[in-house]
Structure formats: structure tokens, C-alpha cells
Amino acid sequence: MAERDSERSISQTVRAQLTLRDLILTGGLRPGERISELQAVEAAGVSRTPVRMALVRLEEEGLLEAIPSGGFMVKSFSERDVLDSIEVRGTMEGLAARLAAERGVSVRDTEPMRECLAQIDELIAPAELSFDGFSAYVALNARFHALLAELSRSPPVIRQVDRASALPFASPSGFVMAQSALPEARHILVVAQEHHRIVIDAIENREGARAEGIMREHARLAARNLRLAVKARGPMDLVPAAVLIKTQTNG
Amino acid sequence: MAERDSERSISQTVRAQLTLRDLILTGGLRPGERISELQAVEAAGVSRTPVRMALVRLEEEGLLEAIPSGGFMVKSFSERDVLDSIEVRGTMEGLAARLAAERGVSVRDTEPMRECLAQIDELIAPAELSFDGFSAYVALNARFHALLAELSRSPPVIRQVDRASALPFASPSGFVMAQSALPEARHILVVAQEHHRIVIDAIENREGARAEGIMREHARLAARNLRLAVKARGPMDLVPAAVLIKTQTNG
DNA sequence: CTCCCATTTATTGTATACAGCGGCCAGTTG
DNA sequence: CAACTGGCCGCTGTATACAATAAATGGGAG
Numbered sequence: 001m002a003e004r005d006s007e008r009s010i011s012q013t014v015r016a017q018l019t020l021r022d023l024i025l026t027g028g029l030r031p032g033e034r035i036s037e038l039q040a041v042e043a044a045g046v047s048r049t050p051v052r053m054a055l056v057r058l059e060e061e062g063l064l065e066a067i068p069s070g071g072f073m074v075k076s077f078s079e080r081d082v083l084d085s086i087e088v089r090g091t092m093e094g095l096a097a098r099l100a101a102e103r104g105v106s107v108r109d110t111e112p113m114r115e116c117l118a119q120i121d122e123l124i125a126p127a128e129l130s131f132d133g134f135s136a137y138v139a140l141n142a143r144f145h146a147l148l149a150e151l152s153r154s155p156p157v158i159r160q161v162d163r164a165s166a167l168p169f170a171s172p173s174g175f176v177m178a179q180s181a182l183p184e185a186r187h188i189l190v191v192a193q194e195h196h197r198i199v200i201d202a203i204e205n206r207e208g209a210r211a212e213g214i215m216r217e218h219a220r221l222a223a224r225n226l227r228l229a230v231k232a233r234g235p236m237d238l239v240p241a242a243v244l245i246k247t248q249t250n251g
Numbered sequence: 252m253a254e255r256d257s258e259r260s261i262s263q264t265v266r267a268q269l270t271l272r273d274l275i276l277t278g279g280l281r282p283g284e285r286i287s288e289l290q291a292v293e294a295a296g297v298s299r300t301p302v303r304m305a306l307v308r309l310e311e312e313g314l315l316e317a318i319p320s321g322g323f324m325v326k327s328f329s330e331r332d333v334l335d336s337i338e339v340r341g342t343m344e345g346l347a348a349r350l351a352a353e354r355g356v357s358v359r360d361t362e363p364m365r366e367c368l369a370q371i372d373e374l375i376a377p378a379e380l381s382f383d384g385f386s387a388y389v390a391l392n393a394r395f396h397a398l399l400a401e402l403s404r405s406p407p408v409i410r411q412v413d414r415a416s417a418l419p420f421a422s423p424s425g426f427v428m429a430q431s432a433l434p435e436a437r438h439i440l441v442v443a444q445e446h447h448r449i450v451i452d453a454i455e456n457r458e459g460a461r462a463e464g465i466m467r468e469h470a471r472l473a474a475r476n477l478r479l480a481v482k483a484r485g486p487m488d489l490v491p492a493a494v495l496i497k498t499q500t501n502g
Numbered sequence: 503c504t505c506c507c508a509t510t511t512a513t514t515g516t517a518t519a520c521a522g523c524g525g526c527c528a529g530t531t532g
Numbered sequence: 533c534a535a536c537t538g539g540c541c542g543c544t545g546t547a548t549a550c551a552a553t554a555a556a557t558g559g560g561a562g
Contacts, residue, residue: 012516037544047517049300052545053307060311062410069524070544085407088346095342099335156336159313160415170407263546288514298547303515320554321514 016044016054024063024074025168027243031076034067062167063244077169078246079230083223085170090219092157092164093148093172097211100151101203109151110200116144117196124189134180137189138173144196145172148215151203168241175225181235182228192221267295267305275314275325276419276491282327285318313418314495328420329497330481334474336421341470343408343415344399344423348462351402352454360402361451367395368447375440385431388440389424395447396423399466402454419492426476432486433479443472 020040023029028043040051055072058064064072077085120140123133149161165171179185195218202211229235236242271291274280279294291302306323309315315323328336371391374384400412416422430436446469453462480486487493 038542048544049516049518053303053515056304056307057311060308080405081407084350084405087350088343088407088411091342091346092339095339099338154331154335156332156339156421160339160411163414164411289512299514300546300548304545 012046012050013053013057016040016046016050017057019044020051020054020058021061021063024058025240025243029074031074031244031246034071034073035064037071075244076246077244079226082169082226082245085164085167086174086219086223086226087216089161089164089170089172090216092161093145093219094212094215096149096152096154096157096161097199097203097215098208099154099157100148101206101208101211103153104206105151105203107204110204113144113147113151113200116140116147117193117200120144120193120196124186124193127186129180129186129189131180134177138176141173141176141192142171148199169226169239169244170222172219172222174241175222175229175239177238178229178235179225181238182225182232184228188221188225192218195221263297263301264304264308267291267297267301268308270295271302271305271309272312272314275309276494278494280325282325282495282497285322285324286315288322326495327497328495330477333420333477333496336415336418337425337470337473337477338467340412340415340421340423341467343412344396344470345463345466347400347403347405347408347412348450348454348466349459350405350408351399352457352459352462354404355457356402356454358455361455364395364398364402364451367391367398368444368451371395371444371447375437375444378437380431380437380440382431385428389427392424392427392443393422399450420477420490420495423470423473425492426473426480426490428489429480429486430476432489433476433483435479439472439476443469446472 020029020035020043023043029035035055037048037051037055040055041048044051044054055064059066059072063075065075067073120137123129123136123140126133129137145165149158152158168174176189179188182188195214198214199211199218202208202214229239271280271286271294274294280286286306288299288302288306291306292299295302295305306315310317310323314326316326318324371388374380374388374391377384380388396416400409403409419425427440430439433439446465449465450462450469453459453465480490
């Protein structure tokens with residue numbers, strides 16, 4: 001009942017957007033493939049109007065590309081594109097952290113972040129981390145990064161950070177599930193958590209350059225995860241956005 | 252004839268987007284005001300469907316804000332918001348410049364930029380600069396910044412730079428017309444041109460940090476122009492986006 | 503007189519019908 | 533046999549009709 005209510009309460013546009021995004025990320029629509037509106041209509045179960053709205057929004061989101069002659073196609077990304085998107089995200093998070101540090105924050109502001117930090121500490125305390133553990137980490141990590149952006153207290157900055165994190169492979173948690181199959185998994189998590197600790201410390205001490213630098217480096221962990229995952233050939237199945245990435249081996 | 256052709260060739264959606272954007276920037280629609288679709292329909296002279304598409308795109312562009320209960324309103328910005336948007340743009344341009352420097356560029360790549368540089372030099376050579384001179388500078392300056400972004404050779408970076416420059420007051424030329432009424436006008440232009448020179452030099456010498464730093468500082472010239480303009484109370488009429496900025500004196 | 507509820511109206515979200523355009527295939531001609 | 537052109541089909545872009553929801557106003561009751 002609650003499900004049906006929530007399913008029905010959301011707009012058809014959002015429903016179409018969710019359905020199509022999922023379809024793209026699960027590989028139902030191949031990169032470079034032109035998206036037929038009629039096809040999208042029957043996939044989402046709504047009319048053409050909300051489907052078209054959803055297509056426009058997904059284009060702005062970066063998943064789709066407008067075809068000059070009309071319509072949209074699924075965008076495809078080179079490994080370089082992915083790495084650059086991560087760099088962009090890191091740069092924006094660095095800006096958010098620097099502004100937070102320079103402008104100062106109250107302990108009341110960092111309180112929820114410290115709490116989040118403690119929860120992650122607790123989570124990664126055991127020597128081994130289960131698959132569900134990684135899932136829990138993803139949620140906590142996303143929360144931490146969202147809180148950090150808000151610490152800038154700047155709507156324009158928050159907005160740009162969000163937009164830079166919109167692409168699934170550019171998001172802070174884009175490749176942590178891939179980690180779960182990597183031998184270096186726990187090491188990386190420990191280092192990431194150290195970064196989290198440092199950025200809070202830097203912000204509280206109003207060390208802008210330090211806060212910015214550590215967030216940039218922090219984002220590069222995702223880049224390393226990507227490289228490790230493609231090298232190991234396998235864990236990439238765990239990251240949904242993998243279907244968007246052009247593989248040189250394929251062709 | 253050519254006018255009518257170009258007017259007719261563009262899609263109704265684009266036409267509506269152009270009309271509405273102009274209406275917002277010229278103050279036809281006040282910030283905070285809810286935009287009626289019917290009103291927009293008769294203003295743009297097209298049907299509701301392309302109007303709705305245009306509204307969605309203008310929201311993504313940052314000029315509009317979605318109202319939870321439905322519809323859109325014109326966004327309003329504090330002076331702080333504007334300054335932060337400029338800082339965001341500077342940060343992204345800094346990233347583009349750094350990547351260009353680190354990855355290296357050929358002389359063939361910087362050739363058009365040097366050309367652009369020379370044209371600006373020529374333009375600002377006279378002691379006084381006419382109003383038309385400032386207009387010409389705006390075009391040349393926009394071209395220079397566009398070329399710089401492309402120098403990164405990174406689609407994701409170029410995309411984010413463009414998005415950061417979309418808001419009219421965040422664009423590289425957002426406040427140069429306001430300069431034309433300022434006594435410090437020519438000084439600022441000389442400094443800006445020096446920045447242009449330095450960033451090319453830094454990129455060619457693969458000095459990433461220098462290239463990044465100078466672009467950040469370069470963007471802050473726009474911030475200074477804004478502050479000077481609001482202080483002088485007057486030149487703000489020359490910047491269309493001024494109507495979007497909340498004034499503390501008003502209300 | 504004021505506050506709350508109901509009704510009405512206006513406005514948005516959705517669906518569908520229509521038209522214009524481009525792409526594709528086949529037929530013809532050099 | 534190959535290349536070009538003409539027509540047909542399917543697609544997107546646009547317009548409009550319909551439904552549902554939110555806001556506003558008026559009336560009634562406390």
C-alpha cells in the first residue's frame with residue numbers, strides 16, 4: 001500500500017526519469033544507441049510528454065546526448081572522460097571545503113559530520129568487511145560528502161558540487177562497490193577515512209589550502225579504484241556505470 | 252529574408268527559451284515571481300509544450316527555480332551568491348588551465364589564443380575606450396575564455412566550465428560593460444590582459460599551478476567589478492543580470 | 503466578528519492527435 | 533554495374549484537449 005502510494009504520488013516525469021536512468025545504467029540501452037521515444041514510452045509505462053521531459057533532464061544530467069537531427073542517444077565515456085569527471089568533482093569539493101574553512105564553521109555545523117565519521121569508523125573497524133558492509137559504507141560516505149558541501153553554506157557551490165557528482169561514475173561512491181572485490185579494499189577505506197578526518201580538522205582550524213588539497217586527493221582515490229578495477233577485470237560488474245565506459249578491448 | 256529564415260528555422264523550444272530568458276534579464280519578470288505558463292505562452296507566441304521545455308532548460312541553466320507545488324519562479328541571488336558563482340567559474344577555468352598545462356599543448360593549439368590576445372592588445376591600446384570598444388572587448392574576451400576551456404581537451408571539463416559560466420553574472424564578460432562607466436576601467440582591462448598573457452605562458456611552460464592560480468585570480472576581477480559597480484550605484488544598469496540580484500536597500 | 507470548511511476556479515501535469523522532417527529503400531538512368 | 537533521385541515510412545516536434553490538484557474566496561457557524 002505504502003509502495004503503491006509512493007509510486008502513485010510521484011510525478012510521471014520522475015517515474016520516467018527513474019526508469020530510463022535505470023535502463024541505461026543496467027545496460028538495457030547501449031551507449032551510442034538512439035533512444036526511441038515510443039520504446040521509452042512502453043518501457044516507462046507513461047505517455048510521451050513526461051518521457052520527453054525525462055529525456056531533457058537526463059541530458060542535462062549528462063547521461064544522454066542530443067542528436068542534431070533530433071532525439072537523444074546514450075552518451076559514452078572514455079576512461080579519460082571518467083577520470084576527468086572525477087577530477088572535476090574533486091575540484092568542486094575542494095572549493096566547498098576551502099570556503100567552509102575560510103569562512104569558518106561552528107561546532108554545531110561539524111557535529112553531524114563527526115557523528116558520520118564515527119559511524120564509518122565503527123563500520124570499518126573489523127578486519128574484514130562484508131558486502132553489506134560496503135553498502136552501508138556507500139550510504140554513510142554519500143552522507144558525509146553531502147554534509148561537506150553544505151558546510152560551504154553557499155547555494156551556488158552546493159549546486160555545482162551536486163551537478164559534478166550527478167554522473168554515477170563521478171559520484172563519491174562511484175567505485176567503492178568495486179573495491180569490495182579488491183585485495184586493497186580495506187587499505188583504501190582506511191585512507192579515505194583519514195582524508196575525512198583531515199578535512200574536518202582543516203576546516204575547523206580554518207586551513208583553507210589544506211582542506212582544499214585533501215579533498216582533491218580524496219577524489220583521486222576513486223580514480224585509483226577505477227584503474228585497479230579495470231586492471232583486475234571483474235569488479236567492474238559491481239559498478240552500474242561501467243556499461244557507459246568505452247573499453248578499448250571492445251571494438 | 253535571412254532574418255525570417257533564421258527565425259523560422261530555429262525550433263519553437265529555442266525561441267521560447269530565448270524569449271523567456273530575455274524577458275527575465277530585462278526585468279519583465281521579477282525575481283520570486285511565479286511564471287505563469289499561459290502568460291509565457293502569449294509572450295513567446297508558441298504553444299505550451301515548447302514553453303514547458305524551455306522552462307525546464309532555464310531551470311537547469313540556473314535562472315529559474317522549481318516550485319514544490321508545481322511550476323517555476325524566477326530565481327533571485329544575493330550578492331554573496333553572485334560572488335560565489337564567479338568563484339566557481341574561476342575554479343573551473345583554473346582546472347581547465349592546469350590540465351592544459353600538465354598535459355601539454357602544441358603551438359598550433361595556442362595559435363588562435365595568441366591571435367585573440369593580439370586583437371585585444373590592439374583594442375585596448377588607445378588611452379580611452381569607447382562604448383563600442385567595450386562591446387568588442389566582450390566578444391574577444393568570451394572567445395579567449397572559450398578557447399582556454401577547449402585547451403584542456405577534456406569534454407567533461409569543458410562542459411562544466413560552460414555550465415559554470417551559464418549564469419549571466421558568472422560569465423567571463425558579466426561585468427565588463429559595467430566597467431565602461433568606471434574610472435578604473437582601463438586599468439582593470441590592462442590587468443585582465445596581463446592575466447591572459449600569463450596563463451598562455453604558464454600553459455606553454457607546463458606550469459600547472461601557475462596557470463590554475465592566475466585563472467582563479469582572473470575571475471576575481473569580475474568580483475571586484477561587481478563591488479565597484481554597486482559602490483558607484485549606476486553602472487549596474489549596464490549589466491542585464493542586475494535585476495536578479497537582491498539589493499539590501501530595496502525592501 | 504472571526505475562523506474554518508467547502509466550493510469553485512485557475513493552473514499545472516498528462517495524454518493524444520497532427521504535421522513536418524529526415525532517413526531509407528527501390529527504381530531508373532547513365 | 534553503380535550512382536542518383538524520387539517516393540514512402542517512421543520518427544520527432546508541436547499543438548491542444550483533458551484531468552487532477554492546489555489556491556482562493558465566499559458562506560456559514562461558533
